[in-house]
Amino acid sequence: MGKPDRLFRLLDALRRLPQPVTAARLAAEMEVSPRTLYRDMASLRAGGALIEGEAGLGYTLREDPALPPQMFTRLEVEALMLGLAEVRMAGDAALARAAEMAGAKIVASLPERVQRQAIHAAQEVYRFDRRVAPPHLGLLREAVWEERAVDLRYRDTAGQESARRIWPLSIVWLDRSLMLLAWCCLRQDFRRFKLESMAAVTVSDESFRPRRVALLREFHRQLRGG
Structure with a gap:
């Protein structure tokens, strides 16, 4: 393998692998000797790649406009x-x-x-039954990112309405609807809410940071189990 191809592969490995990534891991990934790996790392840095770390500590790639473009198949x-x-x-x-x-x-x-x-891709997308996104989708998306509790009125499958405060964890795109995975403060448990069945959606001042990731992981674990 020529050096240019090897440098592209090394750059791709730095982008893909959990960082900091050790020289030993990179050398194994590239199937080269540690000495070759160190020389290639120096070449990347000389070419403008911003790479922090050193041998024995591991390397971290910091993205920068000077880096060569990502190559896709x-x-x-x-x-x-x-x-x-x-x-x-x-x-x-x-x-x-x-x-x-x-x-x-x-x-x-x-x-x-x-x-x-x-x-000029070989495939295109067109939906005759194009779904109209609920008006509160953007608001819920921001609430998920900001980890803020949401107040809403919800109509269940029996047609009963109730006032809820929830901690929004993730929005799931299903075939015919959008589903919000959340912690329900009323039920003190995980719940799934259809966005189409929500009304009077407002974001509160209550923050549940930094619990979202742990809660979402546990919700996923329960979903896989059930």
Whole structure:
């Protein structure tokens, strides 16, 4: 393998592997000797890659515009463009716009040959039964990120309405609906709420940071078990 290909592979390994990643792990990943690994690391740094750490401590790649563009296979490009197109079709206005901007940035960073693959992908997305995103989707998304409790009125499957305060954990896109995974303060348990059955949704001042990740992990564990 030539040195340019080896440097691209090393850069990709630094992006993929949990950091800091040791020289021994990188050398094994690259199937090269430690001495070659150290020389290649020096070449990446000389080329503009911002890499922190050293032998014995592990390396951490800090992304920077000076780095070479990420290289994707044709199938990876196809998957990216299909995924972004799906978000543009199904997401709310802000999310659809974000998908459009993300696609433009990805395409602009690719070499010309790969750009053509992205622009003229072999597959496209179009939904005749295009779903209209609930108006409170953006509000709930922000509440999830900010880890803030949400007050709402919810109509259950029997048609009964109740006032709830919940800790929103994750929004799940199902075939025909959107589902919010949450901790219900009323029931003191995990619950799944359909966004279409929510009304009067407001974000409160109550914060449940930093419990979201641990709660979501436990919810997923229970879902897998049941």
